Amino acid sequence: MIFMRSAARAISLKSIIAWLPNECLYIILECLATPDLAAMCRTSRLLRNMGTQMLYRYVTICSEVQLERFLEGFWRGVAEKESPVRMIRLFVLEASAVRGHLIEAQGKKLTTILCNMSALEFIRLQPYSMDYSALFQKARFPALATFHGHLRTETAVAATDFLNRHSATLNSVTIINPYPIEFAPGLQRICLPGLRDVCTRPLLLELFDFNDVPLTKITFLTHASDADTSAASFANLRGVSTLQNVTVLSYGDRGQRLTLLHIIAANLPHVQNLTFTEMWRNRAPISHDDSNTIAAALEKFDALKVLEFRNAVGNPSDTVVRWGNACQSLQSIRLNGVTFERRETDWPVTKKRAVVNSDAEDHS
Incomplete structure (x- = not known):
């Protein structure tokens, strides 16, 4: 869209932004660093609605301090329809964010927050010491395409159920375990018809059903x-x-x-x-x-x-x-x-x- 000089003088900056197509605004916002994007979201309702989605699209937690702030900030209003939690598409929890075990209250908050990420497409859970049983039992991500996580003996059943629950969308799976693991006899196999990319240990291959899979x-x-x-x-x-x-x-x-x-x-x-x-x-x-x-x-x-x-x-x-x-x-x-x-x-x-x-x- 091209403005004449006289028109540009008569129109305020706010009006010019309102006249620009949303596609152009998205391109502009994508070029901003996170602090600048956060500042832009506070300038107008239009930019807040557009920028907030981009601001919370990717979340990576690398330290205990970040995890604590994440739990405190996202716990409030987590069940609300317009909660930023529902905008998250990629979530990564690095091993450095959890030293040892989370306290019970932290574990419940994290599980509740994760279960409300309805737009989640990619999840990577690195801390091996955490118990993900509650998450595997409750979570349902309609758009989940990539899963990275550890597999423990005590969570094997819940984990396989979780993966099979997302068989219609999952195409990339990483399941690792740095220690020997024993599985209960009769454990259900992981069947993902759209699976294209797998990362795992050789001894975990028996958990997968690769029949008619486009791997x-x-x-x-x-x-x-x-x-x-x-x-x-x-x-x-x-x-x-x-x-x-x-x-x-x-x-x-x-x-x-x-x-x-x-x-x-x-x-x-x-x-x-x-x-x-x-x-x-x-x-x-x-x-x-x-x-x-x-x-x-x-x-x-x-x-x-x-x-x-x-x-x-x-x-x-x-x-x-x-x-x-x-x-x-x-x-x-x-x-x-x-x-x-x-x-x-x-x-x-x-x-x-x-x-x-x-x-x-x-x-x-």
Whole structure:
């Protein structure tokens, strides 16, 4: 909309804002930092109604002080129809926000607030020590698409019921547990018809029903206690023809990584992208024997195009040629951030540097 100079002089700033289309105002508000957006919401009723939705769209709690203020601020009027709680689409509770256990009153407030987030699409609950039983039993999020959380023995039944309750909307699930876990016999399996992305430990695969699921990506978080990973856990993944990307974030030793590679090769020969990343300071060079072991596993893949190991090797060129000859479908090999690509007849020396994804390093 274009104003003549004379018209602009005659019209106040407030009137000009009222004349602008809402689409333009949304673009302007999206460019503001949180403090500026909060200040803008106090200038007029129009901007308050538009800006408040954006101000409370994403909520991340990183400290105990933030959690305390969140509970105090959102508890008042939580059940009201126009409560800001109903505008939250993304909620993240970091592990640093909870030290130990919440007191009973705090736990009840948090559960009540979460259960009233009717527009929630993404939720990540990091604190392992918290008891989420009440939330899993009561919560119903009509638009929930992504769930990240821990699974404990005592909450396994409630958690699986919660996930199955959102089977019509969930497409990305992360369920992890840093400790060994025992499940009650006859535990209901997690069935999500729209599931496309899973991040979990290998031993938790048996909880999922992957029949007729359009799964395209799976990430494994492996710990030292996963050393005895059994191929049986991967059996129900064999029929998932849509699975193309597999990533292994390892907190275990090198032998565990090689064992898991052979299991993946035997059960998922159709994957196209395979990445192994050692977490924390667990990285170690790939020895000549390990390189031969990896080459033997690569022979079992039918469609593998991209292979990545974030480890240094003694002689990268020889290793690349050995692996490329073992798997003829390979087109790209990345070693410690350096990318090698197949030519028509051979593999060239280093061609470019790959961008290392720092998000994987921060995964917990």
